[in-house]
Amino acid sequence: MSSPETQAAPLVRLVGVEKKLGRQKVLRGVDLEIREGERMVIIGRSGGGKSVLLKHIIALMQPDAGEVWFREHNLAQMNEEQLVVVRKETGMLFQNGALFDSLSVGENVAFPLREKGGISEKVIQSEVERALKIVDLPRQEQKWPSELSGGMRKRVALARAAIAKPALMLYDEPTSGLDPVVSDSINKLMIRLGEELKMTSVIVTHDMVSAREVGDRIAMLHEGRIYCVDEPKVVLESKDPIVHRFVNGISDVSDAIF
Amino acid sequence: MTRYAQELGARFIGMLQMAGQIVFLFWDIMRCLVRYPIRFNLLARQIDFIGAKSVPVVIITGGFIGAVFAAQCEFQFRALGMSSAVGPVVAIAMCRELGPVLCALMIAGRVGSAMAAELATMKITEQIDALRSLAVYPTEYLIVPRFLGMMISLPILVGLAITCGVGAGYFVAVHVLAVPGVYYWNNTEKFTHDKDIWIGVVKGFFFGLIILLVGCHKGLNASQGAEGVGLATTESVVDAFIVVLIANFFFTFLLNAIF
Numbered sequence: 385m386s387s388p389e390t391q392a393a394p395l396v397r398l399v400g401v402e403k404k405l406g407r408q409k410v411l412r413g414v415d416l417e418i419r420e421g422e423r424m425v426i427i428g429r430s431g432g433g434k435s436v437l438l439k440h441i442i443a444l445m446q447p448d449a450g451e452v453w454f455r456e457h458n459l460a461q462m463n464e465e466q467l468v469v470v471r472k473e474t475g476m477l478f479q480n481g482a483l484f485d486s487l488s489v490g491e492n493v494a495f496p497l498r499e500k501g502g503i504s505e506k507v508i509q510s511e512v513e514r515a516l517k518i519v520d521l522p523r524q525e526q527k528w529p530s531e532l533s534g535g536m537r538k539r540v541a542l543a544r545a546a547i548a549k550p551a552l553m554l555y556d557e558p559t560s561g562l563d564p565v566v567s568d569s570i571n572k573l574m575i576r577l578g579e580e581l582k583m584t585s586v587i588v589t590h591d592m593v594s595a596r597e598v599g600d601r602i603a604m605l606h607e608g609r610i611y612c613v614d615e616p617k618v619v620l621e622s623k624d625p626i627v628h629r630f631v632n633g634i635s636d637v638s639d640a641i642f
Numbered sequence: 643m644t645r646y647a648q649e650l651g652a653r654f655i656g657m658l659q660m661a662g663q664i665v666f667l668f669w670d671i672m673r674c675l676v677r678y679p680i681r682f683n684l685l686a687r688q689i690d691f692i693g694a695k696s697v698p699v700v701i702i703t704g705g706f707i708g709a710v711f712a713a714q715c716e717f718q719f720r721a722l723g724m725s726s727a728v729g730p731v732v733a734i735a736m737c738r739e740l741g742p743v744l745c746a747l748m749i750a751g752r753v754g755s756a757m758a759a760e761l762a763t764m765k766i767t768e769q770i771d772a773l774r775s776l777a778v779y780p781t782e783y784l785i786v787p788r789f790l791g792m793m794i795s796l797p798i799l800v801g802l803a804i805t806c807g808v809g810a811g812y813f814v815a816v817h818v819l820a821v822p823g824v825y826y827w828n829n830t831e832k833f834t835h836d837k838d839i840w841i842g843v844v845k846g847f848f849f850g851l852i853i854l855l856v857g858c859h860k861g862l863n864a865s866q867g868a869e870g871v872g873l874a875t876t877e878s879v880v881d882a883f884i885v886v887l888i889a890n891f892f893f894t895f896l897l898n899a900i901f
Contacts, residue, residue: 444771464779465677471777482772485763496776545775554775 394453395420395552395584396441401450402608403436410436412608413450423578423585425595425616428605429630434588435479437605438554441586442474443467454552472500475545476554481537483529489516489540490525496548515543518576520569535566542570546577553577555587559594571597592631596620604630663863664855667781671789674782681787688791692753693798700799701806703748707740708732708807709814716819725815726825730833732811737838738845741804743890746849749796750882754857757788758878761861762871770862785858792854793847800846804839837901845893849886856882 394417403411410433418424418441428434439445440452443459452459457470475496483492493512497503503511516522519539529537538558545553555574559567571594578585589595595602595616602619604611604627612619612627620631628634715728761784764770773780808830815821857878864874 439771442775444774464774467774468777468779471775474775476772476775478768478772478775480767482768484769484772485767499776499778541772 393420394418395455396586397451397453398437398440399451399453401437401440401447401452403433403440403445403447405436410608411440411447414440414605414608414610416603416610416613418584418586420584421578421582422600423574423587423598425587425589425599425602426605427589427592427595427602427619427630430590432605433608434605435556438476438556438586438588441552442471442476442554444476472548473550474552474554475548475550477538477542477545477556477558479556479560480534481529481541483532483537483541483544485529487529488525489521489527489529489532492529492540493525493543493547495544500548511547512543515547516540519543519573535562538562538570539566539573542573546581546583549581549583551584553583553585555585555589557589557591558587559589559591567591567594570594574598592620592633606630660859664859667785667855667859667862668851670781671785674779674786675789678779678782678786680790681783684783684787685790688787689795691756692749692788692791693795696749696752696795696799697802699748699752700745700803703744704736704741704803704806705810707744708736709810711735711740711807712811712815713819716815716821725819725821726829728815728821729812729826729830732815733808733830733834734838736804736807736811737834737842738894739890741807742800742842742845742849743886745800745803745846746796746853746886747883749799749850750853750857750886751879753792754853754882755875755879757854757857758861758864759871759875761858762864762874765862765864766866766868766870780862788858789854792850796850796853797843797846800842800849801839804842841897841901844897845890848889848893852885852889853882856885 396416396418398414398416401411401414402409414437416424426434426437436445440447440459441454443452443462447460450460454470454474459467459470462470483489484495487495490509490512493515494508497508497511512525513522516524519542521536521539521543524532524536524540529540532540542558553574558570558574562570574585574587575598577583585598587594587598599616601613602616603613604619606626612622612624619627622628622631712728712732715731716725719725719727719731761770764784770780770784773783812823812826812830816823816826860874860878860881864870
């Protein structure tokens with residue numbers, strides 16, 4: 385893993401990204417560079433556009449204005465079929481796992497390898513077994529997504545997203561709704577995947593423990609723009625009132641009651 | 643009055659928008675058929691769901707409609723001494739209208755709604771986004787197998803509905819209402835032609851296309867939440883019924899001119 389000081393080349397570059405959903409302008413000109421090999425954590429208030437921003441990085445959403453660069457590709461100018469080629473290098477863990485209901489756990493995890501083609505069924509089975517062991521769910525291949533708890537679904541989804549060893553992994557609130565023990569195991573998995581497979585990771589989270597533990601850098605999204613980007617220590621100990629209030633969970637709700 | 647006109651205008655624009663999106667969906671399916679290999683495992687699953695699992699429903703629908711239609715015809719024709727004309731009337735009505743239309747309505751209710759609900763659920767639970775993130779083109783993976791499954795299954799189901807309707811009509815007329823079987827069958831053979839069967843099968847093909855496009859469009863464009871899934875499911879059935887019935891009127895004249 386490259387430390388922030390090494391200033392590796394950016395793998396992803398967002399330039400002036402704007403997005404309107406309905407009448408609300410969610411992103412108002414986001415500029416952000418994500419370096420190759422780093423783990424970038426994006427924090428910000430609920431409904432502030434973090435997940436929307438994440439979906440722009442993998443072009444699941446297209447910006448109204450601005451550019452999204454992945455290596456030498458401007459994703460904002462590519463059509464869905466051209467994007468299929470680019471997405472072979474990326475993986476995403478969705479907030480609720482987004483496992484395919486019609487496929488078993490084993491089939492879900494094997495899905496990216498089967499789609500890749502040219503891999504024997506024997507190799508696929510052993511890779512699936514290995515991936516499920518890594519996420520601490522051994523011998524669960526035959527189960528169906530509906531039989532799994534929220535934490536298990538997330539771990540299966542993580543195995544599915546990572547099994548093809550993408551260059552860029554996106555995590556949408558990977559620890560939300562999980563108990564501290566499972567959250568810790570997910571954090572450790574994200575670090576291991578980054579370090580062992582040299583993956584670049586972008587993690588959207590509200591969980592400051594996770595942000596501190598996993599991030600090489602933290603970017604804060606505020607009012608549709610990147611408010612600050614820096615090392616975790618700097619952001620989490622910032623005296624800036626907006627950052628300080630968010631990081632320490634200080635609300636601005638008045639004392640009035642219904 | 644102005645508000646009423648505005649609402650009407652908005653609905654009309656909405657309908658045009660939907661028609662445009664459906665045309666694009668059809669074009670996308672055609673493009674995928676040319677560019678990607680067919681996923682035979684998914685196609686087999688769809689033929690099983692759309693075709694094989696619809697067989698009991700289609701047999702019951704076709705059979706009972708044929709039986710009731712034969713009985714009603716016989717009750718009216720008896721007074722004119724034309725009971726042996728029941729056979730060709732039932733056969734032609736089943737082939738040209740009742741078989742394809744009723745079969746299409748049953749499949750819209752059973753399959754079109756299920757397609758809309760499944761795709762809408764996949765959309766709101768981000769499964770379609772997950773497919774895209776895994777470098778799979780959703781139209782190719784989700785829609786093309788359903789399209790092929792429908793195009794293969796519905797004409798066969800229409801053929802089955804016609805066969806059951808004609809068979810049940812014969813049974814009721816000959817064995818229940820005592821119409822002479824030889825005259826019944828001779829007249830049926832004499833006045834029913836290949837073109838009548840072709841009209842039914844061709845209608846079935848196009849009705850299948852309508853059900854598929856409406857169901858998939860509703861599912862893929864569902865709004866968020868459980869309410870969106872429910873709405874997509876209901877609208878897929880109602881819209882498919884309306885479009886099938888209107889299209890049937892035009893197909894009747896068009897196919898009559900062609901065959």
